[in-house]
Amino acid sequence: MGRATTLKALLSTAWLVCVLADQLADDSSTKEGANDRVECVCANRHECTDTCFGYVCFFTVVHGYASRGCFELQQYEQCRSHSIPDFHINCCSEHLCNFNLTEPKEPEVNPEPGAADSAIMLVAVPLLILLIVAMAVCALVVWLRSRKPHYRLTHMDDHDATMMKVPAGADPTYGDIFDEFCTSGSGTGLPYLVQRTMARQISLVECVGKGRYGEVWRGTWMGESVAVKIFSSRDEQSWFRETEIYNTVQLRHDNILGFIASDMTSKNSSTQLWLITHFHELGSLYDFLQYSSLDPEGCLRMCLSVASGLVHLHTEILSTQGKPAIAHRDLKSRNILVKRNGQCCIADLGLGVIHSQSNDYLDVGTNPRVGTKRYMAPEVLDESIRVDVFESYKQTDIWALGLVLWEISRRTVVNGIVEDYRPPFFDMVPSDPSFEDMRKVVCVDQHRPSLHNRLYSHPILSSIAKVMKECWFQSPPARLTALRVRKTLSKLDQDTDQGTDKLKQDV
Incomplete structure (x- = not known):
């Protein structure tokens, strides 16, 4: 095999x-x-x-x-x-x-054989027999599975799933790997003990990105490419927070970056903090928009996928295997990855805020890092945000979502016209704006990113432009919810498909 x-x-x-x-x-x-x-x-x-x-x-x-x-x-x-x-x-x-619990001291080693050795033998011998039997059973299962097609479970919606057939003998996919190892554990990645062996199994191939958090590498694991985010020691809290979120809630969704494992490893006498996720070769949305333009349908599909991922984050699922609601707090094009099918998935949950209405708790974490100033909502910039109310954090995500939609639509071709990529407020603040720069533009002058006239000449882009504006209200409660954004874009997508089908029938 x-x-x-x-x-x-x-x-x-x-x-x-x-x-x-x-x-x-x-x-x-x-x-x-x-x-x-x-x-x-x-x-x-x-x-x-x-x-x-x-x-x-x-x-x-x-x-x-x-x-x-x-x-x-x-x-x-x-x-x-x-x-x-x-x-x-x-x-x-x-x-x-x-x-009174404390960190235990290293146990003393007793060189004298005695009752402890006998107890170890009593446990070790049955375990050795069990290991041999388990290997035999695994070999039998592998042989049986090789005689019939493999099936992989792929989540397509918040609650629905579909089965996708994978030909027998094909290279392993992420779905196959999770089928092999995943149990009904609490996290979204591999079982906890398996995660703690990951660093020894991955070969790092090339560095694909660097930032203030550290580096991202493409690695190989079991024949598949994986992304390895290596955190710097100063951003340990982001690693710990992201690991905590991924391991304690059910986050599996097409538009959330797929989590595999979190591990620590030692290199040159220093500890490295690894976060292992699915690998997407097209890179971040920020990188993608530098060199790619879109048609209106592609723009809509991309915007809808980002909104769908945010809905899944913001929604609390009440069930035995449920999840609390999560606000991202640092949504931007650099923290969104582009998949080969033209959809996006949201990444970097290191600043996430967790809220459970059913258990009545709000967990903002202990990470001293703040969000990206260019994407900060007015209430964050003027420090009027209610930090003890979860809805406040969701509303800041919606502000940032509007800016991401603006970045995508700017790179969309209409009537042969497309604009170069620029970050939000590029014409109003310096390339590395200060907190005060952004506060003056957004809160005092109440400026918003400008919308090119060509957007209003196309039905899809004019609808997306309307959604953007409703994400940018100065008053946080007046903004759309992520669910309303998704429903609006989803209906627009359905109407576009129906119009295309009708046009084909007429032809």
Whole structure:
């Protein structure tokens, strides 16, 4: 079946053995406690002050940064991550039990054989037998799957899914890989223990981007290209936040960048923070618009895809495997990637704000980074935003969405006319505007990006221009919601398809 399939089988077996060993070592009282909510000490976290309620309490240390809090049932698997460099987590299930939890010291090694050695042998021998049996079962499953077509589950809408057939013997795809490893765990990527082996399995090929956060590399994993975002040490909070969001909520969506894993690795005696995602060779929307122009239908498809991704982020899904609502806070063309089918997916969730109405919490994270000044809404620039109200953050995303739609429409050809790419407010502020530059233009003078007359000569672009203007109201509550933007653009897309079909029939 090839080297990639063999790697998948071995990794799957290793993960199974790790989980079983972890379960043998787990304290049974912790498992029982996961079913009852307990009060926990909460410290150094924004979603609570002194205490919180959850299924287990935790104490964690990341690069010397300690925090205490509570996990919901779907986050329980994170309690198993004990052996990651510079990362420690400990969980318990009694009221306020994490008050005295501390980072454990390295255990002393006892060279004398004794009862401990016997206990290890009692566990190791059955596990070795289990490993051999598991490998045999994997080989049988691989052989059986090679005799029939593979199927891959691809999410097409917020709630609907469709099955896409992949020919037998084809190279592995992201869908195949997730089918192989994904369980009903809480996160959107691979199981937590599997993620902690990723850095050793990926070969970095070429650097495809650099920024204040660090670098993005194209790597190869199991025969597929993946993107590896390597964070600089000064942006550790963004890595930690993005990892936290991806691993605790169900984010899988066509228009959200596909998450695979998060890992730490050591290079030249320094720790590197990796975020591994799907790779899109066309790069960011910002890069794409530099060298590509669009027709009106392509413009609409691209704008609709960005709005669809934002709707999925902003929506809280109430179910057993649900997700809280998330505001992006740094939406811009550099944080949106272009897929080969002409659609986009939203990336960089390091500044995300999490809100759950059902559980009544608002988590703004601890990241000191702020959003991009050029895309900041008036209420952020004049500091009138209500930071304790989740709707406020969603409304700033809508302002930025309007600017992204403006960037896309500017590169759309109408009557043979198209404009060069320019960033929003390019003709009003310097190339690297200050906070005060933007405040004067947006809040004091209340300027908005100018719209070329050609946009109004085409029905699709004139409708998109109207949507933009309704995203730019000075008063945040007056702006459209992401759902309203998506519905408007979706109806426009349907009307365009129907008009095209009618034109073909007439011809």
